[in-house]
Amino acid sequence: MYPICSPMPPAADSLSGSVEHVAASPHARRIPGEAGIWVFIFGDMLVFSLFFLTFVYYRGQDPELFHRSQGALNQVLGALNTVLMLTSSWCVATGVALARRGWHRAVARCFGLAFLCGLGFVVIKYFEYSEKIHAGVTLTTNDFFMYYYMFTGIHLMHVLIGMGVLAFMTRYAAAGGIDARKMVHIESGASFWHVVDLLWIVLFALLYLLG
Amino acid sequence: MTMVAALFRTRITAVWCLLILATIASWEFGHGVGFTDLRHAGLAVIVVSFVKVRFVVLDFMELRHAPPAMRWAVEAWAVIVCAALCGLYWWRPVLG
Numbered sequence: 001m002y003p004i005c006s007p008m009p010p011a012a013d014s015l016s017g018s019v020e021h022v023a024a025s026p027h028a029r030r031i032p033g034e035a036g037i038w039v040f041i042f043g044d045m046l047v048f049s050l051f052f053l054t055f056v057y058y059r060g061q062d063p064e065l066f067h068r069s070q071g072a073l074n075q076v077l078g079a080l081n082t083v084l085m086l087t088s089s090w091c092v093a094t095g096v097a098l099a100r101r102g103w104h105r106a107v108a109r110c111f112g113l114a115f116l117c118g119l120g121f122v123v124i125k126y127f128e129y130s131e132k133i134h135a136g137v138t139l140t141t142n143d144f145f146m147y148y149y150m151f152t153g154i155h156l157m158h159v160l161i162g163m164g165v166l167a168f169m170t171r172y173a174a175a176g177g178i179d180a181r182k183m184v185h186i187e188s189g190a191s192f193w194h195v196v197d198l199l200w201i202v203l204f205a206l207l208y209l210l211g
Numbered sequence: 212m213t214m215v216a217a218l219f220r221t222r223i224t225a226v227w228c229l230l231i232l233a234t235i236a237s238w239e240f241g242h243g244v245g246f247t248d249l250r251h252a253g254l255a256v257i258v259v260s261f262v263k264v265r266f267v268v269l270d271f272m273e274l275r276h277a278p279p280a281m282r283w284a285v286e287a288w289a290v291i292v293c294a295a296l297c298g299l300y301w302w303r304p305v306l307g
Contacts, residue, residue: 029279030278032273032274032277042284042285049292053299056296057304057306060299060300075241083231086227089227090224094224187273194267194271194272198272201263201264201267205237206260209241209256210241210256210257211243
C-alpha cells in the first residue's frame, strides 16, 4: 500500500522533489501544460460555441418541434453521463495534484479511474443511440435529432480521443520519474480531458434540459 | 483511512460537489421546478451550465492562476457565449 494523499493544495503549491521548479510560489502566474495545447483547446471551444449558438437559434425557429423531440431523449442517461464526466474530471485534477508530489502510482490510479468513467460514458452513449435507432429515430428524423446526433457524435469522438490520452497518461505516470517535463505533458493531457467535460456540460443543458 | 479522508478534503473535491449540486439544480429547473414560466427556467438552465463551465475552467483546468490575459479571455468567452445563448433563446430572432 502506498500513501494516497495528504491535503491537496490548490493548483501549483506545495510542489516537491524534482517537479518543484514547475511553479515557484503558490500564486505564480503560469499556463498549465504546453502553450500549443491551449491553441487547440481554444479553437475547439470556439467551434463548439458556434454549434451551441446554431442549435439555440434553430430551436427558436421551431420551439414546439424541439421541445417535443427533446421529450423523446432519455434524460436519466444524459444525467448519468454528466456525473461520469464530472467525476472523471475530478480524478484527472486530483491526479495532476498528486503528480506534483511525485506519487506516480496514485496518479496512475486516478487517471485509470478517469479512463473507466470515460468508458462508462461511451457504453451509456451506445445504449442511448441504440434505443433511439431501434425506435426509428435517426439523423434525418428532424432538425433536433440532426443536431443531437451531430453534436453528441463529434463530442463522442473527443471522448474516445481523450480516453486514448488517459490510457497513455496512466502508463506514463505509472512509469514514475515525474519531472518538470513529464509534468507539462501530464497537464496538457489533463487540460484536454477537462475541455471534453466542459463541452458536455453545455451540450447536456442545451439538448436534454432546455425547456 | 486518514490519507483517504485527506484526499477528499480538497478544493477540487469541493468543486466537484458544487458541480454535482449544480447539475441537480439544472435538472430541477429543466423540469420547471421553482419557475412558473418555462422560459425563465430555460434561462436558468443556460446560466447554471456556464457557472459550471467557469468552475471547470478555473479549478480543474487551473486557469485561476494563469496569466491575466488568458484567464480573462476565457472568462469573457463564457460570458459572451452565455449571453448570446440567452438572447437567442429569449428573443428567438429571425436572421437572414
